[in-house]
Amino acid sequence: MTILLVDDNPDDRELTLRELKRHNHRNVVIVRDGVEALEHILGAGQTPQLVLLDLHMPRLSGLEVLRRLRADARTRELPVVILTSSDNPQDRRDAESFGASFLHKPLNFAEFAKVTGRSCRMMAAAAP
Amino acid sequence: MPEEKVNILLVDDDPKKLLALESVLADLNQNLVRARSGEEALRCLLQNDFAVILLDVKMPGMDGLETAALIRQRERSARASIIFVTSAYREDVHALKGYSAGAVDYITTPIVPKILKAKVAVFVELYGKTLEVERQAEQLRGLHQEMESFSYSVSHDLRAPLRAISGFSQALAEDSADKLDQAGRHYLERILAGAQQMGQLIDALLALSRMTRGEMRRKPVDLSKLARTVCAQLREREPQRQVEVVIADGLAVSGDPGMLRAAVDNLLGNAWKFTSRREQARVEFGSTRAGEQTAYFVRDNGVGFDMAHAGRLFGAFQRLHRAEEFPGTGVGLATVQRIVHRHGGRVWAEGAPDKGATFYFTLGNGT
Numbered sequence: 001m002t003i004l005l006v007d008d009n010p011d012d013r014e015l016t017l018r019e020l021k022r023h024n025h026r027n028v029v030i031v032r033d034g035v036e037a038l039e040h041i042l043g044a045g046q047t048p049q050l051v052l053l054d055l056h057m058p059r060l061s062g063l064e065v066l067r068r069l070r071a072d073a074r075t076r077e078l079p080v081v082i083l084t085s086s087d088n089p090q091d092r093r094d095a096e097s098f099g100a101s102f103l104h105k106p107l108n109f110a111e112f113a114k115v116t117g118r119s120c121r122m123m124a125a126a127a128p
Numbered sequence: 129m130p131e132e133k134v135n136i137l138l139v140d141d142d143p144k145k146l147l148a149l150e151s152v153l154a155d156l157n158q159n160l161v162r163a164r165s166g167e168e169a170l171r172c173l174l175q176n177d178f179a180v181i182l183l184d185v186k187m188p189g190m191d192g193l194e195t196a197a198l199i200r201q202r203e204r205s206a207r208a209s210i211i212f213v214t215s216a217y218r219e220d221v222h223a224l225k226g227y228s229a230g231a232v233d234y235i236t237t238p239i240v241p242k243i244l245k246a247k248v249a250v251f252v253e254l255y256g257k258t259l260e261v262e263r264q265a266e267q268l269r270g271l272h273q274e275m276e277s278f279s280y281s282v283s284h285d286l287r288a289p290l291r292a293i294s295g296f297s298q299a300l301a302e303d304s305a306d307k308l309d310q311a312g313r314h315y316l317e318r319i320l321a322g323a324q325q326m327g328q329l330i331d332a333l334l335a336l337s338r339m340t341r342g343e344m345r346r347k348p349v350d351l352s353k354l355a356r357t358v359c360a361q362l363r364e365r366e367p368q369r370q371v372e373v374v375i376a377d378g379l380a381v382s383g384d385p386g387m388l389r390a391a392v393d394n395l396l397g398n399a400w401k402f403t404s405r406r407e408q409a410r411v412e413f414g415s416t417r418a419g420e421q422t423a424y425f426v427r428d429n430g431v432g433f434d435m436a437h438a439g440r441l442f443g444a445f446q447r448l449h450r451a452e453e454f455p456g457t458g459v460g461l462a463t464v465q466r467i468v469h470r471h472g473g474r475v476w477a478e479g480a481p482d483k484g485a486t487f488y489f490t491l492g493n494g495t
Contacts, residue, residue: 011292018299056284085287087334088280105287106295 001116002027004048006037006065007083008057012105016052016083019107034060042072050116052107053100055084055091063091066098081115083107134179134252135159139169139195140213141187149182149213152241153248166190170198178208179255180248185214185234196232207258209251211235272341279337283330290330294323325451332459335390336444339466344384346471351379351424354392355413362400371403376414379424383471383491391467394460395426395487401454402430402485418474421490429484433477441477464489 003020005028007013013030020028029048031037034057040046051069055062062082069075080100084091092102101115136158138149146162153160161176163169167190169181181199185192192212199205212234231251235244297319305313355375363371381388396411403409412427433441433448440446444462464487468475472492479485 009288011295012288015291015295015299085284085291086280087283088277106291 001025001050002029002048004028004037004040004051005030006032006034006051006057006062007054008033009054012054016105016107019109019112023109023113033057034062034065037065038068041069041075041078045074047075047078049079051078051080052083053080055082055086055095063094063098066095066100070098079116081112133157133159134255135161135176136248136252137161137163137169137172137178137181137208139163139166139182139187139192140184141165142184145184145213148239149244152239152244156245156249156252158252166192166195166198169195173199173202173205173208177204180251181205181208181210182248183210183212185212207255209233209254211247211251213237213239275337276341279334283334286330287327290323290326294320294327297323325455329457329459332457332463333444336459336463336466339387339390339463339470344387344470346382347385349381349383349385349388351381351388351392352377352413354389355379355396358389358392358396359400359411362396366400369400369404369409370407371400371409371411374410374412374414379413379415381424381491384467387467387470391464391489392426394464395489398460398487399426399428399430399485401456402432402449403428404430404454406430416488418488418490423488423490425486425488427484427486432479432481432483432485434481435479438477438479442475461487 003025005013005016005020007016007030013032017028017030029040029046031040037051037053038060041048041051053062053065062084066080066082069078069080080098082091082095082100082102083105084102085105086092095102101118103111103115136153136156138146138153138160140146140149141164143164146164150160150162158179161172161178163172166187169183172178181196183192183196187195190198192214196210196212199208199210209231210233212232213236214234215237231254233247233251235247297316300308301313301316301320308316352375359373359375363369363373392413396413399411400409403411406429408429410429413425414427415422415424417423431449431454437448440448442461442465445458446462447456447458449456465475468489468491473490475487475489477485477487
């Protein structure tokens with residue numbers, strides 16, 4: 001599975017990547033903020049199979065990225081997992097209203113596997 | 129600051145009486161607006177806010193009482209006080225009372241100018257105060273909102289470096305433990321424990337700020353049931369401990385369920401914690417009279433405290449014990465105090481060193 005990891009914090013990027021690699025996810029592309037994420041996905045048309053998306057980022061927030069992904073026919077159904085350290089319940093509500101899963105940092109692989117299993121099944125069910 | 133003029137509405141079908149009212153009230157120096165009927169009064173109310181409405185009870189068409197009832201249905205005129213002008217005292221003018229911020233009163237004819245002026249002046253003042261209170265409440269809501277987003281940003285930003293500390297320590301422990309000697313592994317453990325403690329502090333602070341702001345909804349709450357749930361969880365966490373738990377039955381109150389849960393969690397959690405060195409630990413939850421009110425209490429036979437320090441118990445980050453003796457954030461009782469205060473209640477403690485402690489709280493008039 002190709003995963004696009006979007007996070008502005010280098011420590012978090014490294015720790016998340018380490019956790020993914022430890023569980024045999026080797027196909028991870030990293031970008032450093034929302035603008036780069038959209039360029040990668042919509043601009044270059046390199047749609048990953050899953051986006052692991054931080055929320056609070058400079059330039060373009062994760063929520064805005066999510067909104068634009070949902071507005072584009074190519075990525076409307078793309079599985080997105082929000083990975084944040086936000087305690088604000090509004091952030092979770094926002095993420096879920098766009099059909100994204102919501103996880104707290106640091107990435108816990110068991111939780112990750114659970115939500116990705118769910119969203120990938122939903123994807124398969126939605127596929128024509 | 130020069131006081132802004134307020135509007136006073138005079139409603140009477142008789143122009144002579146209107147003129148009389150006007151001349152009496154002229155030196156209050158407010159805006160006087162005349163209406164010749166109930167319908168006209170209602171039209172005035174569509175356009176302006178009024179502090180006081182003087183309403184003739186006997187008018188052809190829509191009478192004073194009908195007009196008043198319609199006025200009260202409109203949110204915009206809820207703050208206006210209504211003074212009925214009537215030739216005789218009528219019980220039914222009071223039927224409108226208690227529905228809004230504005231008062232209802234009456235004055236009998238023939239009008240005594242001094243009394244009329246005094247009544248209107250009082251209600252003009254009431255109106256000003258009501259507006260002021262509303263302004264302050266609005267300001268407070270704004271501040272709370274600001275405080276809320278501030279605490280979320282602070283916790284978010286504090287957690288980032290903390291995650292790096294614990295994440296990389298964890299990575300070091302997992303990937304390179306064999307390259308570390310015993311002292312190195314010990315240091316690593318201390319770093320992880322420190323990071324964990326700080327994470328708990330952030331959680332506690334967030335909980336504290338959540339209790340300060342935010343909506344409070346009173347509902348019936350069974351404190352006895354709540355206490356039993358909390359104690360069951362404490363037991364589950366430390367099944368090896370022998371603690372005698374006594375919970376009084378039927379402690380029914382009215383309060384915000386989530387907040388009361390947090391308060392009881394903290395108080396029983398403390399009792400549980402501070403009896404950890406007792407062979408025969410005992411934790412009791414019950415109620416007693418405190419003057420006119422019911423006070424609920426959590427009593428334990430733990431290490432207690434010196435009453436000389438009682439004043440510090442409820443301050444944030446105040447701890448009476450070293451963390452090595454009893455772990456904690458020092459924010460729990462501050463949270464309890466906020467919750468109790470938000471319910472309009474009081475919280476206090478009694479204790480003696482090595483003789484246990486009792487924490488009491490009341491929940492204001494809602495109970």
